[in-house]
Amino acid sequence: MLIGKVVGSVVSTRKDEKLESLKLLVVQVHDQQGRAQDAYVVAADAVQAGTGDMVLYATGSSARQTELTENRPCDAVVMAVVDSWDLDGKNVYEKWSEA
Amino acid sequence: MLIGKVVGSVVSTRKDEKLESLKLLVVQVHDQQGRAQDAYVVAADAVQAGTGDMVLYATGSSARQTELTENRPCDAVVMAVVDSWDLDGKNVYEKWSEA
Amino acid sequence: MLIGKVVGSVVSTRKDEKLESLKLLVVQVHDQQGRAQDAYVVAADAVQAGTGDMVLYATGSSARQTELTENRPCDAVVMAVVDSWDLDGKNVYEKWSEA
Amino acid sequence: MLIGKVVGSVVSTRKDEKLESLKLLVVQVHDQQGRAQDAYVVAADAVQAGTGDMVLYATGSSARQTELTENRPCDAVVMAVVDSWDLDGKNVYEKWSEA
Amino acid sequence: MLIGKVVGSVVSTRKDEKLESLKLLVVQVHDQQGRAQDAYVVAADAVQAGTGDMVLYATGSSARQTELTENRPCDAVVMAVVDSWDLDGKNVYEKWSEA
Known part of the structure; x- marks a missing residue:
């Protein structure tokens, strides 16, 4: 898994029938320090994540x-949806500190 | 999934029998800002996409x-086929605005 | 799938028994313009491709x-084996034009 | 598989129900010389690894x-959890020499 | 598949029970010209390969x-274990010529 931030969503009406009702999020990849990377993925939303949420996403099968x-x-x-993570014992990200 | 644009198609007569009747599209990868990237993939067409369409493609199994x-x-x-997508609340791509 | 050119083959006698009788080709990856890339893959041959043939290969499961x-x-x-492909309505590669 | 070092962990309360009870580690990728790379992965912990442990991780299915x-x-x-590895007959990493 | 050279092995005692009895090799990736690349993988050994052997490895499922x-x-x-391979009709690697 990698860490990402939900930055948008994609709308499609003409699609394979098996995609019906899936919400498709644009997720910007972040590194372990919480820095935005120059990469993204479009991912199905299984946890009702909102724009701005830091999340984990899984790929492949x-x-x-x-x-x-x-x-x-x-x-x-x-x-x-990520609440927090730490590196070498130090907190890098805390969801609620941003409120 | 990633966003791409259909830019061409591949023709093959000598192929594995399980490929029969699949249309094979050349898709140029695009980033989340809608910019063409220096990468492509050849993908089967499950939605009768046309040249110039912005699409989503999935890979692997x-x-x-x-x-x-x-x-x-x-x-x-x-x-x-992508209708539209937004980033940080702003519309990045709108299929019908190009008509 | 990606486009590649068959440039060689690999010989192995000590191998897993499930590999018996598979011909293993060295395929040089090409981009959508037909330019050779600095990357290769060793792929099983399901279509009796020959050296110099432009081909499609699939990876993973x-x-x-x-x-x-x-x-x-x-x-x-x-x-x-690729016969031809086009980009933006223009033919990029035509197998028979090389004969 | 690749070699990595456990450098942190991720906490999430809102997650897919199938993720319940999995501990999620932040693993920094290392090269074969044992040097930290500028890449990471978030991986489930199947061996109760601790921060600072050199480990192997597998990806995909x-x-x-x-x-x-x-x-x-x-x-x-x-x-x-990696005890040790060698390259060209020389020991590169020995878990217990760090104690 | 890619070509690699066996350059070492990894020892682990604390591991998932399903890994028992697998020998884990450090394989340095090589390109189609037989040049060592700055990349490696740790792979299970299904053919009793030895240090210095040129091999093929498969990834994923x-x-x-x-x-x-x-x-x-x-x-x-x-x-x-690779015996030999050729590119454009020329032999690039021959296992026995190194004896």
């Missing part, structure tokens, strides 16, 4: 292991 | 989860 | 979806 | 082959 | 298709 994404042509899923 | 691509030796599929 | 490669420890397969 | 991660939306797993 | 690695949390396997 693992992205089809949520109830929502099972058997769907979906190769990335947001499956957790 | 997820590319075999459409009815069209099931059990085929195909590692990328165009499974949605 | 999709590489095991041909009859030839099913259940084998093989992560790349040449599953089509 | 293979990350779901431990009893702990089976059928979960998890694309990376720490499945071994 | 394909790495679990040998009898040895089936159902294991292992994402790379050495499944062939």
Whole structure:
């Protein structure tokens, strides 16, 4: 998994029928220091994440292991909203400190 | 998934029998700002996308989860035509504004 | 899938028994303009491709979806010989024009 | 698999139900010489690894082959704590020499 | 698959039980010209390869298709020792010429 931030969403009406009802988020990849990277992924939303949320996303066949994404042509899923993480014992990110 | 633009197609007569009847599109990868990247993929077309369409494509085993691509030796599929997407609340791409 | 050119082959006698009888090709990756890239892959040959042929190859679990490669420890397969492709309506490559 | 060092962990309360009870580690990728690389992965912990441990992690569908991660939306797993490794007959890393 | 050279091995006692008895090799990636690249992978050994052997390795789910690695949390396997390969009709590597 990698850490990302939800920065947008994609709308599509003409799509494979197996994609119906999936919300598709634009997630900007972040590094372990919490810095935005010059990379993104479009991922299905399994946790009702909102814009600005720091999240974890999984890719590949693992992205089809949520109830929502099972058997769907979906190769990335947001499956957790991040509360916090630490590196070498120091807090890097705290969701609630941003409120 | 990543965003791409359909820029061409590939023709092949000598191919594995499981590829029969799949249309193979050349898709140029785009970033979240809608800028063309120096990368491409050849993907099966599950949504009758046309040249110039902005699309989403999935890769890996997820590319075999459409009815069209099931059990085929195909590692990328165009499974949605993009109508629009936004970043940080601003519209980045709108299909119909280009008409 | 990506486009590549068959540039060689690999010989191995000591190998996993499930690899028996697979021909292993060295494929040089090409971009959508038909330019050789500084990357290669060794892929099983499912279409009796010859040296110099432009081909499509699939990777990952999709590489095991041909009859030839099913259940084998093989992560790349040449599953089509390319006749031609076009970009933005212009022909980029035509197999027979090289004869 | 690649070699990494456990440098932190991620906390999430809002997550897919299939992620319950998985400990999620931040692993910094290392090269074969034991040098830290500018890359990381968030991986499930299958071996109760601690901060500072050098570990092996697996990605993709293979990350779901431990009893702990089976059928979960998890694309990376720490499945071994490294005791030591050698290159060209020379010891590069020895866990106990650091005690 | 890619070509690599076996340059070392990794020892681990604390590991997932499904990894028991797998020998884990450090493989340095090589390009099609036989030049060492600045990349490596740790791969299970399915062919009793020795240090210095040029080998082929497969990654992803394909790495679990040998009898040895089936159902294991292992994402790379050495499944062939390379005897020789050629590029454009010229021999690039010959195992026995090094004896």
